[in-house]
Amino acid sequence: MKRLLQLVGAVAVFSVSIRVTAQQRPNFSGAWANAPEQAAVGAPAGGTMGSGWGTPLTITQTANRLTVQYEFFARGDLQPPLSFRFALDGSETINSVMMGRGMQQQTSTAMWNGNTVVITTKHNFAHPTTGAPTVSEIRQALTLQSPTTLLVETTRVGVLGGPTSTTKTTLTKR
Numbered sequence: 001m002k003r004l005l006q007l008v009g010a011v012a013v014f015s016v017s018i019r020v021t022a023q024q025r026p027n028f029s030g031a032w033a034n035a036p037e038q039a040a041v042g043a044p045a046g047g048t049m050g051s052g053w054g055t056p057l058t059i060t061q062t063a064n065r066l067t068v069q070y071e072f073f074a075r076g077d078l079q080p081p082l083s084f085r086f087a088l089d090g091s092e093t094i095n096s097v098m099m100g101r102g103m104q105q106q107t108s109t110a111m112w113n114g115n116t117v118v119i120t121t122k123h124n125f126a127h128p129t130t131g132a133p134t135v136s137e138i139r140q141a142l143t144l145q146s147p148t149t150l151l152v153e154t155t156r157v158g159v160l161g162g163p164t165s166t167t168k169t170t171l172t173k174r
Helices: 002-023
Strands: 030-034 057-061 065-070 082-087 093-099 102-113 116-126 133-146 149-156 165-173
Touching: 082 093, 082 102
Parallel strands: none
Antiparallel strands: 030 057, 030 165, 057 065, 065 082, 093 102, 102 116, 116 133, 133 149, 149 165
């Protein structure tokens, strides 16, 4: 009986610690723009695409979903801002974007890795020489360095024999 009580107590403590950990996850919600030191290094006026997204951008977050939205088109294009939604439970989400010759779909998963959200997005395209279906992959890791500083580490996995590259973009809360 004593052993059973110890087991029940351990399970209760473990359950509370899981709940506390989930509650301590950062919230990325807010309007974000290039950090001043990055804007000074010759970034275009509309921001940098180093993160894979333009700036300024707006992030909204709920317990289950992260949404990233930013202006991509010029005002005269009469296009809405681009908006990407990601389920935070690791399940696949599909975002559609009207670019170039039509609708393009991206398949993404987003998962917590400690206090970092890692978004993995796959883009399908036809191999330029053979026409065979090909996939490119981008991973974006979002980490709050402080309540007003967001680091986006973007890894573009090498495609068609090219090298993998990683960029780090620091954004500040507006």
